[in-house]
Amino acid sequence: ISKISIKFLVSILKQIIRQPRPYHATITIQPSSQPAIQKQRKSFGMPSSHSAIIIYFATFITLQLFNVASPLVKLFSFLMVFIIGLLVLWSRVELGHHTTAQVLMGMLLGIILAVFWNNLWVNH
Numbered sequence: 001i002s003k004i005s006i007k008f009l010v011s012i013l014k015q016i017i018r019q020p021r022p023y024h025a026t027i028t029i030q031p032s033s034q035p036a037i038q039k040q041r042k043s044f045g046m047p048s049s050h051s052a053i054i055i056y057f058a059t060f061i062t063l064q065l066f067n068v069a070s071p072l073v074k075l076f077s078f079l080m081v082f083i084i085g086l087l088v089l090w091s092r093v094e095l096g097h098h099t100t101a102q103v104l105m106g107m108l109l110g111i112i113l114a115v116f117w118n119n120l121w122v123n124h
Contacts, residue, residue, distance in 0.1 A: 046101070089107060
């Protein structure tokens with residue numbers, strides 16, 4: 001349910017903010033026996049869905065582990081989850097799918113929703 005709520009919220013925010021993806025974010029279309037055509041992506045980029053989802057799960061898993069795991073497991077898990085998450089965020093910018101601001105906004109949204117769902121999970 002949390003992934004669905006993130007995707008739903010992100011899609012609403014994208015329609016409200018309507019910030020385009022970077023200009024060089026293109027889709028390659030290659031019909032058979034014809035040269036490749038580059039087309040500008042029509043979807044909006046603010047906030048980044050991938051960033052929101054990966055950081056949501058990284059934050060939620062970390063918060064859940066802090067309730068039950070030993071200090072060494074907490075540290076190791078935190079480092080692994082966030083290194084992987086940050087690599088995904090970096091790849092979104094590096095591959096030209098999003099601007100840094102779009103990724104940071106997705107990251108912020110993911111953290112906020114993870115804290116919200118974690119508090120709901122722990123307290124109810």
